[in-house]
Amino acid sequence: MARIRVRQAIASALSDAMREDESVLIFGEDIAAAEGPFKTSEGLLAEFGPLRVRDTPISEMGFVGAAVGAAAVGMRPVAEIMFMEFLGVALDQLVTEAAKFRYLSNGRVGVPLVVRASVGSGLGFGTQHSQTLENWLGATPGLKVAVPSDAQTAYGLLRSAIRDPDPVVVLEPRVLYAERGECVTGDAGIVPLGVARVPREGDALTVVALGQTVRAALAAAERIDAGIEVIDLSTVTPWDRETVLASVAKTGRLVTVEEAPASGGWGAEIVATVTTAAFRSLQAPPFRITAPDVPVPYNKALEARFSPGIGEIEHQLTTYLRTGEVPDPWWLREGVAA
């Protein structure tokens, strides 16, 4: 099995999909001639040519809308949004148009498009280029939202997204692009949408993580080594209730780890669902580890504290396992904020 970078896994997924299906085409800003601002489309223009691999003007509304139209008449476009925030100017096309076509056509017009966007903090891009923003999309029936956490899931979720008959958004943690990991390509490497992975098994505590927080949760679990099961949610909408509920039935404890600010985060959805559906199997109150309710700060040390890191997760989980009580986040413990 080859160890490749996440960005190479993405380029492989795109090229394998384009070889498999002539209706797949990709576009975005500087993705063709320059092979992508994050080099996620290396080699594609050379192999597939300028009709299927297009550079766009800085016109996100235009090209996401073009993806909707192309998909509605039978293509499988993959549009790249360089930084998730830029989807802000194109949101109508995705949320209000693409996600509604099937419903509004009595099932006759599907929109099999994919929007890929880089997300997250950790590289010093500042407040307007560092959010994860999956919660912009989660309340939109008709959309699917997947978030890879390593090379394999970057490859496999994207392949599934491109084959999916409905609009799928793949949010790629930017900080992972340069990371290497093992990656099986081809059909064997495909990772289904809507199915969580369990990269670490345990029977004392269920930790659900997503994207960038998966590796931090795994590293913290490794340090604590006390029967912690780590679930990589992988698809945030629709999320895998079965896997999470089965895990909590076994462990009796649930913690979610989110990179985004607490308010409106996906962890709230999971904690609410588990609390309702599995109340009697819970041995302690479920809780969420999140970023604070603040914009992503630029200063390097501050940015590093914003997203829950290994140390913070370790502290929270250890305290929780020891006391059975929900620990305070760092900003309350340290009296930094109320």
Next chain:
Amino acid sequence: MTLVRSGDHVARREALADPVARYERMYEIRRFEERVNDLFAQGLIHGTTHLCAGQEALDVSLALELRATDIVTATYRGHGIALALGMPATDVLAEIMGKADGCTGGVGGSMHLCEPDVGLLPTFAIVGAGLPVAAGAALAFQTRGEDRVAVAVFGDGAANIGAFHEALNLAAVWKLPVVFVCDNNVYAEYSRIDLTTPLTDLHRRAGSYDIPGVPVDGMDVDATRAVLREAVSRARAGEGPTLVEAKTYRFAGHSRADQATYRPEGELERWRERDPLVLARAALVAGGAATEDDLAGLEKAVDEDLDAVAEAVAAGPDPTPAAMFRNIWAVAA
């Protein structure tokens, strides 16, 4: 020669009335950007930066033609505008280095500079976002009957985003006191302008909104200044918006990682012959406003000043974690 290099924002702004001071500020901007580049290479700056070398004449002439009470919206490529408008190098560099003394206290960084005292709203990292905001500031001035104008500065690439068209149309139909200044530096990221739009003389887009569209040689500080003066006075006189297209060139790559290998051979060199600093310097000497020696002395003083600024900023305090919790709302929840 007494020129203002640091200290009071407004004094720094007013100093630009002197043509030698304009050259000095252009020189300061150029050297500032070189230092940012060096600090980046040394790992002392986190994240990314977008340098403005090649665009100094536009930044300085804009500052000269505006009043401190006017409003400017600018972009992530904003170090030069911030310095031109009057922000001292210390405030700007401290922000870029994420320091507590930076203009946002270190939470914004290179792409987010702000100084209300000189009319600079927080600079925009989303392409095109500053245009409607400038129109809105102008709308407020018009509504309140104030003698103020707003200016949006943006790149050539921004002319392809919806916000550009919506803002120009709004401003035109309401005759808002706003000037749209397009810094056409030939590239948007790694794409040459002709690859992303067939109409590369962007001032002609003004015709769609029936407002004046004026091209100008953005490497020439005097020419740029004259065109901006006209556009700003039209706005002040209630005659509505103008689209100014300053033809410049981006001497650096798009951002720190970009080596700009996509440029055609010789293009950068050709534009460097029209380096705004070289042109401005030659014009001062030819016109007798300053001698070679005067300018060499002034350049040395700026260099020394920037050395001291860089040293002081690097030694300055970092923000504490409490800084990220401030200024979310006017009154904390």
